[in-house]
Amino acid sequence: MATIRRRNTPLKDAIAHATRAIDKARELEVKYINSFKGRGLFAKVPYQKGDFIVEYRGELISSQESERRRGIYHSKCTVFMFDFCWKERMWCIDAAQEDDSLGRLVNDDHIYPNCKMKRVIAEGKPHLCLFALRDIKAGEEITYDYGGSDWPWRKQAKVQETASDTLSSEEVPQSPSPSKMQAKVQNTAADTMSSEEVPQSPSFSEMQAKTQETGADTLSSEEVPQSPSVSEMQAKTQETSADTLSSEEAPQSPSVSEMQAKTQETSADTLSSEEVPQSPSVSEVQAKTQETSADTLSSEEVPQSPSVSEVQAKTQETGADTLSSEEVPQSPSLSHMQRMWMYMRTMTVEQHVGQGHKRVWMYLTTASMGQHVSHKSVWLNVIRLKMARLH
Numbered sequence: 224m225a226t227i228r229r230r231n232t233p234l235k236d237a238i239a240h241a242t243r244a245i246d247k248a249r250e251l252e253v254k255y256i257n258s259f260k261g262r263g264l265f266a267k268v269p270y271q272k273g274d275f276i277v278e279y280r281g282e283l284i285s286s287q288e289s290e291r292r293r294g295i296y297h298s299k300c301t302v303f304m305f306d307f308c309w310k311e312r313m314w315c316i317d318a319a320q321e322d323d324s325l326g327r328l329v330n331d332d333h334i335y336p337n338c339k340m341k342r343v344i345a346e347g348k349p350h351l352c353l354f355a356l357r358d359i360k361a362g363e364e365i366t367y368d369y370g371g372s373d374w375p376w377r378k379q380a381k382v383q384e385t386a387s388d389t390l391s392s393e394e395v396p397q398s399p400s401p402s403k404m405q406a407k408v409q410n411t412a413a414d415t416m417s418s419e420e421v422p423q424s425p426s427f428s429e430m431q432a433k434t435q436e437t438g439a440d441t442l443s444s445e446e447v448p449q450s451p452s453v454s455e456m457q458a459k460t461q462e463t464s465a466d467t468l469s470s471e472e473a474p475q476s477p478s479v480s481e482m483q484a485k486t487q488e489t490s491a492d493t494l495s496s497e498e499v500p501q502s503p504s505v506s507e508v509q510a511k512t513q514e515t516s517a518d519t520l521s522s523e524e525v526p527q528s529p530s531v532s533e534v535q536a537k538t539q540e541t542g543a544d545t546l547s548s549e550e551v552p553q554s555p556s557l558s559h560m561q562r563m564w565m566y567m568r569t570m571t572v573e574q575h576v577g578q579g580h581k582r583v584w585m586y587l588t589t590a591s592m593g594q595h596v597s598h599k600s601v602w603l604n605v606i607r608l609k610m611a612r613l614h
């Protein structure tokens with residue numbers, strides 16, 4: 224029986240296209256889908272599982288340059304910036320420029336993606352390439368999971384799903400929850416190619432790298448006997464930061480640099496160990512955080528945020544959804560920065576460190592500002608509070 228033979232291995236195919244900066248223009252086509260999704264990329268021919276499909280081509284820039292551009296780009300352009308880790312540093316492919324490349328037009332599907340982004344090294348430079356996760360039929364839209372969990376269109380899609388609840392379960396195939404699916408995708412064993420999988424969520428991988436770095440800088444292993452694994456923290460962060468404000472909901476969201484400035488200020492303001500000589504209770508820590516973050520607000524002006532356990536319960540309950548914007552009380556007297564601060568999500572990771580003590584790490588993150596906040600900002604906004612005693 225005749226077998227279909229590939230001319231090239233998928234990896235060689237990817238390298239050949241990447242080095243020449245060309246797409247499979249005869250096998251793929253761009254189509255306008257609708258006003259919600261815009262354009263998308265479609266297969267004109269069938270592909271086999273593992274095939275190289277298209278490169279996410281753009282300008283390779285450093286994380287510093289990516290940071291700078293995020294500060295000046297409109298959110299419609301920042302969505303074209305793909306951050307990834309290579310050689311223990313963060314890089315970015317900036318595909319904001321409207322050119323004829325096809326990879327930049329591939330839409331997100333975090334539930335049933337048919338492709339996966341992998342890093343391919345060609346002529347000593349990293350390239351981001353999409354490979355088929357399964358066989359793809361001619362006519363199918365090419366998709367991959369953008370990672371993260373706070374993309375505004377996912378929320379809108381959810382609303383649309385809910386609106387179609389009147390259909391019976393037979394008519395609406397049950398889809399696994401996004402977080403489960405993401406975990407599944409992440410667990411997909413790397414195939415035999417030497418291309419490397421690009422972590423699903425660049426922001427979280429950066430946080431992970433940063434966490435490892437900073438954790439090592441500041442905490443000795445004795446100090447953190449049972450520190451939560453990075454993946455636990457990552458999962459927790461994904462859960463907690465999932466809730467977003469769409470850009471319409473947060474029209475005055477500050478620039479990245481404003482947020483960084485604010486964070487630096489606030490981080491510096493936070494609790495030094497001298498300031499917390501008697502190991503405050505969780506609620507004290509929380510109250511202190513509100514005080515510190517609110518700066519000039521009086522206690523009446525600062526709406527009470529839920530207690531740590533409420534936040535935790537809420538997170539567990541709702542999975543991806545934490546506090547919705549409706550749940551964050553609005554105060555007309557608040558300044559722009561103050562409002563922004565309140566949109567930050569609180570995340571806690573508790574560690575039991577024996578002898579009736581627990582350490583509470585509290586994170587405030589701007590990851591869910593409704594736009595893709597730069598990783599650096601996310602990290603800068605991570606505030607680690609000091610040990611709290613249970614008794």
Ligand SMILES: C[S@@+](CC[C@H](N)C(=O)[O-])C[C@H]1O[C@@H](n2cnc3c(N)ncnc32)[C@H](O)[C@@H]1O
Pocket residue numbers: 259260261262263299302303327328329330331332376377
């Ligand atoms: C990298 S671009 C993809 C190409 C884009 N559709 C276009 O026409 O330029 C990312 C943008 O596409 C849209 N998009 C991507 N995936 C989507 C999805 N699953 N549902 C709705 N919009 C999506 C969002 O507007 C997002 O900002």
